[in-house]
Amino acid sequence: MESTLVRIRDLAKAFGEGETRVEAVRGLDLELERGEIVLVMGPSGSGKTTFLSMLGGLLRVSAGEIWIDGTDIAALGERELPPFRVRTFGFIFQDFNLVAALSARENVEVALNIAGERGRPARERARSLLESMGLAGRLGFPVEKLSGGEKQRVAIARAIANRPVLILADEPTASLDSHHGAETMRLLRELAKEEGATVVIVSHDERLREVADRVLWLEDGRFKTLQALVRDPVCGMLIDPAEAPASIEQDGAQLYFCSRGCRDEFLAP
Amino acid sequence: MSVPLARRQLLFRRGRSLAGVAGIAAALLLVLALNAIFAGINDRLTAYIDRSGADVIVAQRGVDTMHMTQSALPEQAAAAIASLPGVADAKPILYVPAMIEGGDERGIAYLIGDDSGGAPLPIASGRRPRAGEIVLERTLAERLAAGTGSSVRAFGQDFRVSGEVDGLASILNSVAFVRRQDLARLLGSVGVVSYIFVRAQPEIGAGELAARIEASIPGVTASTRAAFASSERRVVGDMTTDIVRAMILVGFVIGVAVAGLVAYSVTLSQIRDYAVLRALDLRVRSALALAVAQVGATVAAGFLLALALVWLLAGLLPRLTPTIVLAIRAADVALALVVAGAVALAAAAFPVVRVARVDPASVFRR
Secondary structure, three states, rough: OOOEEOOOEEEEEEEOOHHEEEEEEEEEEEEOOOOOOOEEOOOOOHHHHHHHHOOOOOOOOOOEEEEEEEEHHHHHOOHHHHHHHHHHHHEEOOOOOOOOEEEHHHHHHHHHHHHHHOOOOOOHHHHHHHHHOHHHHHHHHHHHOOOOOHHHHHHHHHHHHOOEEEEEEOOOOOOOOHHHHHHHHHHHHHHHHOOOOOOEOOOOOHHHHHHOEEEEEOOOEEEEEEEEEEEEEOOEEOOOOOHHHEEEEEEEEEEOOOOOOHHHHHHOO | OOOOOOHHHHHHOHHHHHHHHHHHHHHHHHHHHHHHHHHHHHHHHHHHHHHOOEEEEEOOOOOOOOOOOOOOOOOOOHHHHHHHEEEEEEEEEEEEEEEEOOOOEEEEEEEEEEOOOOOOOOOOOOOOOOOOEEEEEEEHHHHHHOOOEEEEEEOOOOEEEEEEEEEOOOOOEEEEEEEHHHHHHOOOOOEEEEEEEEEEEOOOOHHHHHHHHHHHHHOOOEEHHHHHHHHHHHHHHHHHHHHHHHHHHHHHHHHHHHHHHHHHHHHHHHHHHHHHHHHHOOOOOHHHHHHHHHHHHHHHHHHHHHHHHHHHHHHHHHOOOOOOOOOHHHHHHHHHHHHHHHHHHHHHHHHHEEEEEEEHHHOOOO
């Protein structure tokens, strides 16, 4: 199996015609590895949501290619796209976007139903996912009665129910307090590593840098810089090498630390 | 088995769903009630003719109605008709529209001079009239506060109320019976009758007998009871029921519009859910089925509620206004079903288009 899951080439999206034409996204190139977590940041109106919608096959591209697992979704027809989407993507939204009329379990189950899995297997899969996310006691709860963190966990369970290879998260921590935000970040990290799913997160939340393998900065419809974060070998925190307060060279490799304390602890006998 | 989405969404916001059902029920009730009132009015317009027991009604040539009509035949015509083969019985009656007065009240009635005192119509209370007596339709008796034994006046003549008949009053008029000789004296028309009610022998059809009478007796028009009642309804309808028909049409249009708006707003309030489901790749066809199922269930419940309410109304309204009765017929219920179907289609059309156009990407917009 190829390690690269997504290849994006010269991607562009324009809205309107003539004088009202606006290029939301232009000339984007990107590759995403399996199991990678990529955080896309940028100012409001920079094209993040447009990028995410195109990547998820919810919005047609104006130009370019989006290759996912060997399939160019920009070239897929209206009939081919939905079945591809349902087995490839999982969506996580800022507002959770759970169906209020359904219970926690039914919200997960309905995603399985839409994908063609029905009856007891679907119920059991939904139950098992929610239990693994610590929601065993909330299965039959109306989603309106769940806390923000619980709702987001239900949304994550729904997103991974059909075992997608690519999870697209739109501001997943924006509606959550710091405790539930951290919990969501931990879950996303686990998902990427345990399920081997690639996660693309669009967010303004700096806290998400901690779980991201890469941070992309999108501005005026283009990726301006591409920063590779590295992990502090002592505390595990992800840091920008350019801004690391301490670093050492060891066995030909450069190691970066979030603080001098971590570096000293690393060097201590 | 899948998650029952339509049922869950309907039951989730019960207040809103019930409001939708109530709105559609009110709209359909309007249609059903107006139809039933129209049918009731039509029934009552010809109640006396329908229940007279006559197979053929003979009138002066060219006359085939009673309302706002005069007919004069020689009394001997009854005997001549009675002697014809196929005739079981020929009963002459005198008829005149009259103002009946009782105390300070008065009301219009078909005053029928009938030797049988209205037979075969049953007497609801009291007995059939003798000389100087009158039988009143119950609603007229109530209006005039004229119970059995009291007196009323017609053409300046006092009559003692001997009893009541029931179920003959319409929104236009009522019915009263006196002895034919009493009415003939009052009108100064001794030896003249208005109509002759003819019963046929079992072996002959009403149409054939009517033709035979017209062929045998000069100067008469003989109509079957059904044809006579139909003419009566037509002549009254020309004057009054067109208004009711217009009301029914307006009611139908309002009903469809209200039901459509209710169904549209119910679906529109769930449009975010539809966008989420579409983003989860619920197919357009399935989303449409979901919307139509909810609209269909709402309209079905509204229809059943409207039917129950119109039945209730049919029981209550005659107690409040005895001249207005609701006649609920199988044909009218079937029509209402068609109306409900049309309402469901009309109501589903807008939301269906809206749901089909839902952009799944809209779930990313806030």
